[in-house]
Amino acid sequence: MPATLTAADVTTLFAQGFDACVFATSLVAKAHRPRALADFTDAVRRLAPRVPARPAAAAVVLGELAVVLSLLAGAVAPGLALALVLVAAFTATIAAALRARRRVACQCFGQSQGPVSAVHLVRNAVILAVTAAGLGTLGLTTRGGPVLSAAAIGVLGVAAVAAACVVVLDRFSDLFVLNPKEQ
Numbered sequence: 001m002p003a004t005l006t007a008a009d010v011t012t013l014f015a016q017g018f019d020a021c022v023f024a025t026s027l028v029a030k031a032h033r034p035r036a037l038a039d040f041t042d043a044v045r046r047l048a049p050r051v052p053a054r055p056a057a058a059a060v061v062l063g064e065l066a067v068v069l070s071l072l073a074g075a076v077a078p079g080l081a082l083a084l085v086l087v088a089a090f091t092a093t094i095a096a097a098l099r100a101r102r103r104v105a106c107q108c109f110g111q112s113q114g115p116v117s118a119v120h121l122v123r124n125a126v127i128l129a130v131t132a133a134g135l136g137t138l139g140l141t142t143r144g145g146p147v148l149s150a151a152a153i154g155v156l157g158v159a160a161v162a163a164a165c166v167v168v169l170d171r172f173s174d175l176f177v178l179n180p181k182e183q
Contacts, residue, residue, distance in 0.1 A: 008138075014156075016080070016159075022166060025167050027068060030110070036110060037061070047116070098116060123166055
């Protein structure tokens, strides 16, 4: 194993840590209590009225669990690929809800009061970009297994902070976006 991490190593490791944190947060927010899962299921019902809500909500939770377990176990390619598919589906669902002018709270990361908006699409675009970059560089990495170097720990730390920022983006977007009624 090389003493330093290559750009591909950093990119893939960042994506692995970032997605593990994002999906773990989302999973815990939905599964930590029955009411949270019920709220998420209701949000699914309202976001995608033609989709059976309970099976879809269960599939999302199980998919998120699979992403987290894959990434933590070092099965990076399947974990990132599943993350990419899930976020693409979430993004398409949110875009369809926006086009249909459905005002539904996301419930992606727990209790959310505001309806889905372009901020959610931007957030998902960031997640998609990070995930796609990680997948794209996976074949170029030089690390063969778990890396416990200071550089790798630093990359994972930055990934965790970036994931935290993405998770709370919709909560802080109101600070920076003017409501037309308040202008």
